[in-house]
Amino acid sequence: xxxxxxxxxxxxxxxxxxxxxxxxxxxxxxxxxxxxxxxxxxxxxxxxxxxxxxxxxxxxxxxxxxxxxxxxxxxxxxxxxxxxxxxxxxxxxxxxxxxxxxxxxxxxxxxxxxxxxxxxxxxxxxxxxxxxxxxxxxxxxxxxxxxxxxxxxxxxxxxxxxxxxxxxxxx
Numbered sequence: 001x002x003x004x005x006x007x008x009x010x011x012x013x014x015x016x017x018x019x020x021x022x023x024x025x026x027x028x029x030x031x032x033x034x035x036x037x038x039x040x041x042x043x044x045x046x047x048x049x050x051x052x053x054x055x056x057x058x059x060x061x062x063x064x065x066x067x068x069x070x071x072x073x074x075x076x077x078x079x080x081x082x083x084x085x086x087x088x089x090x091x092x093x094x095x096x097x098x099x100x101x102x103x104x105x106x107x108x109x110x111x112x113x114x115x116x117x118x119x120x121x122x123x124x125x126x127x128x129x130x131x132x133x134x135x136x137x138x139x140x141x142x143x144x145x146x147x148x149x150x151x152x153x154x155x156x157x158x159x160x161x162x163x164x165x166x167x168x169x170x171x
């Protein structure tokens with residue numbers, strides 16, 4: 001819990017420093033720069049907190065939050081902004097799902113528990129099909145490229161077989 005307190009106070013200190021910098025700036029341009037940095041830090045913090053919520057609650061429960069967020073983004077930035085949010089959400093959650101799927105291949109206990117806690121058989125199979133491209137991308141980035149660089153043997157991952165085993169486990 002100490003880490004969270006430290007993180008909270010560091011973020012609060014950064015916001016305070018930016019506001020003090022804006023207040024004591026000699027020119028309007030410098031003030032504007034500090035205030036823009038303040039807003040950008042707030043936006044980054046908001047996006048990061050959404051990602052944490054996204055990862056914690058799970059994709060199925062996140063849909064209501066995503067719908068509200070998409071409505072706001074569409075009002076502010078139009079359809080292009082909404083498509084960007086959907087794309088980034090797909091990449092973020094697909095990356096998490098793909099990473100857990102790879103850990104499942106190596107029989108990591110926490111990955112098995114993660115899937116059991118969040119998924120029914122039907123929900124798992126739906127997300128498996130939706131995020132299959134992200135599983136392959138994670139496999140390439142995390143297993144094949146390092147294997148090529150370090151001249152090691154490739155792992156043999158058969159996603160369909162692993163998905164059928166996971167499906168039986170979730171029954």
